[in-house]
Amino acid sequence: MGKTDSAEFTAFAEFERSGWARRGDTYDSGFGAMTAGLHGRLLDAAGVGRGSSVLEVGCGSGRLAATALDRGAVVTATDAVPEMVEVAARALPGTRVLQAALPGLPPELLAGSYDAAVGAFVINHVPDPAGAVAELARAVRPGGLVALSCWDTLDRNRAQGIFFDAVRAVGALPPADLPGTSPFAPYASPDAFATLLREAGLTAVTVHQVTWTHRVTPDQWWQDVLSGTVLTSSLIEGQTPAIIAKIRAEYDHLTAEFREGTQAALPVAALLAVGTRVA
Template sequence: MSVTAFDDSERQIWAGRAAAYADTFAELCAHTVPHLLDAAEVGPGVRVLDVGTGPGTVAAAACDRGAKVTAVDAEPSMVELARAAAPTADCRVAVLPALPFGDGEFDAVVGNFVLNHVGRPRSALAELRRVARPDGWVALTIWATPPAPGQALIGRAIQAAGAQRPPHLPPLPPEEDFSRTPAGLTALLESAGLREAYGETLRWNHRVAADEWWSGPAAGVAFTGQLIRSQPPEVRAEIRRFFDEFSGEFADVDGLLTLPHAALLVRARR
């Protein structure tokens, strides 16, 4: 299957940025990990595939539960961190929607914030279904839309500064997009042949210093970081100015930001 422009952009966005992600947004994304593993009924002896493992947070947590863990990521620098975080797991480079595993090889397949990084979500889900055993669980998280206030902070600053999306950061094609709601995500799983789909919204507050929160996009992490870096210097300065202004809405008396976030959690059986 050919690589889409969206997929190619994602590979470039994340190339070599594992350490920067681990130092910034990884703690935020770790919040959903226990819920994700519970949804997939991960426990001792369960054969788990962690897709889009990133720095190995999910893989390490699954190993701690006594599971037999295989973890993959499209970015080699992420796989290096995952191997260090989960030394008993089989961590390797692999890219959706073409996984190097046999049909029904895993009892559970999980992906923490991976579906938003693929150009063909339905094809990716069909591949996750393929490698899960009959009656095995597929469990995923993805950011909710519209975003929670804390999640929207950096995006608000980008919009207020009048930043323009460059051509090398294409959106997901409309025919591949889906509603980022529990109902929309469960419908997407069902369209891929999965059954007993159930979705819910997870909400939590992420506490972080403003400079630390800014450091992720400033280092080019994720789509927002690449969008900011693609702007002229004067626009980048305006984005930071608006970020500082809007951050005041979330600041505690001790100077930390309390940022409300929301993610969707869904599970379904093969």
């Protein structure tokens, strides 16, 4: 399931890294704030508390690591993008923050010493999901936990789904240089996500659907997504100005369903997967 050749791995990884390099200073306050709605539940699932040793992959701007530190955990944070590492290091003084791709973590992080390895939505962006989960299974000690989140379907995750629906409604085509799909796409269901973890050697695997509400003005959310995502923003910004205007008009129409005064109460949905290393 989900096999991708090395050329596709390389192209997808480069697309992601170059895109996130441009988002280092704009991700956190908008889209990053939305993703934080899952952080507490992800750390609960990973058993993170005082004294826990935690490896975070795809740390982005450092929000999840900061929450783990507030719980008294000892955190090593990593990200593949140098610009994100710089942002996270500023936000997490005194914390070890490393540039490291997933998969491809340095051997020192794969010695089976962590109580938990966690990643908030990073699995959606890696070029080799099976290789990534296998590395995280190696990073934790026997009995340690791996906890990962991915986005749920767009019909449930309306905070993002409305953008893709708006593009589809106006008949806009993806730009020619846009990757066709994420390598993680075949795993983006509860059963397939669970299988991914089991095939990495993890046991007692559970996958839960998690929902929350993100409240923001529609104007702000439009800007947050364009400045805080890679695939979605590229899909829209690669259109002509006339088509972008049509997409925006359709977006305004779709957000009306969720309006509460000046804000929109947007449903967000994710899958949260947890597995245990036994040996």
